[in-house]
Amino acid sequence: MLLQAMNLSKAYNHVPVIDDFSFEIDEKEIVVLVGRSGTGKTTLMRLINNLEKADQGTISIDDAVLCKQGLRGAEYADRKKRRIYQNKIGMVFQDYALFPNLSVLDNLLEAPLAQKLGSREELTTKAKALLEKMGLAEKIEAMPSTLSGGQKQRVAIARAMMLNPRVLCFDEPTSALDRESSDSIGELIQQIAADGTGILIVTHDTEFGQKYGTRIVSSSEFLKNI
Numbered sequence: 001m002l003l004q005a006m007n008l009s010k011a012y013n014h015v016p017v018i019d020d021f022s023f024e025i026d027e028k029e030i031v032v033l034v035g036r037s038g039t040g041k042t043t044l045m046r047l048i049n050n051l052e053k054a055d056q057g058t059i060s061i062d063d064a065v066l067c068k069q070g071l072r073g074a075e076y077a078d079r080k081k082r083r084i085y086q087n088k089i090g091m092v093f094q095d096y097a098l099f100p101n102l103s104v105l106d107n108l109l110e111a112p113l114a115q116k117l118g119s120r121e122e123l124t125t126k127a128k129a130l131l132e133k134m135g136l137a138e139k140i141e142a143m144p145s146t147l148s149g150g151q152k153q154r155v156a157i158a159r160a161m162m163l164n165p166r167v168l169c170f171d172e173p174t175s176a177l178d179r180e181s182s183d184s185i186g187e188l189i190q191q192i193a194a195d196g197t198g199i200l201i202v203t204h205d206t207e208f209g210q211k212y213g214t215r216i217v218s219s220s221e222f223l224k225n226i
């Protein structure tokens with residue numbers, strides 16, 4: 001099993017959003033998280049991306065542990081271990097969150113350069129190969145504001161892939177796209193999964209979820225024990 005999230009609980013102001021919920025993502029799986037608005041889908045995605053702290057539970061990818069259930073709740077690993085976990089998971093945000101003042105190439109290079117994952121030359125070669133694979137070779141010097149929604153989404157995916165994540169998460173990947181662009185993003189996600197990455201998608205687009213997901217998880221499970 002790639003990602004394991006066990007017995008997770010999270011409340012905001014004492015109101016539970018997730019209660020004793022467990023789930024897993026395996027290699028090559030495309031897990032689609034569906035459910036009504038406000039039922040905690042984004043919260044779950046933020047928990048496994050360490051953007052939010054769990055109250056209770058254990059979260060790990062391979063042998064990298066983000067937090068472990070202790071006597072008084074979820075106990076988080078130290079900074080160095082959290083970093084190891086963090087490098088195994090990537091997230092593509094709904095609004096893409098590209099750096100507007102950086103070119104496509106520099107968007108891809110920023111994080112791996114900051115983390116000293118290679119020389120500028122090596123990382124540029126990798127970025128070029130990824131952009132080519134995504135049909136964006138001619139946009140390498142473009143600024144994000146000049147790209148279409150589908151192209152921005154691809155740059156955001158390429159940027160996440162620069163860090164070789166074991167698990168890649170997507171928050172509403174098709175919300176700003178027409179059906180044709182959605183399908184090409186769906187096919188790209190399938191390719192990424194086929195290479196061994198585990199995928200988690202939060203979406204309201206049921207057609208997309210059914211077409212590209214290998215498993216559907218409903219947020220109605222989050223509070224079933226209450």
Ligand SMILES: Nc1ncnc2c1ncn2[C@@H]1O[C@H](COP(=O)(O)OP(=O)(O)OP(=O)(O)O)[C@@H](O)[C@H]1O
Binds near residue numbers: 044
């Ligand atoms: N930082 C926060 N502080 C307080 N409450 C929050 C916070 N973030 C989320 N919530 C609450 O937690 C609940 C779940 O929110 P969440 O965004 O996870 O739902 P969602 O299923 O992703 O919704 P949507 O489909 O509308 O995006 C909501 O009631 C929301 O108001």
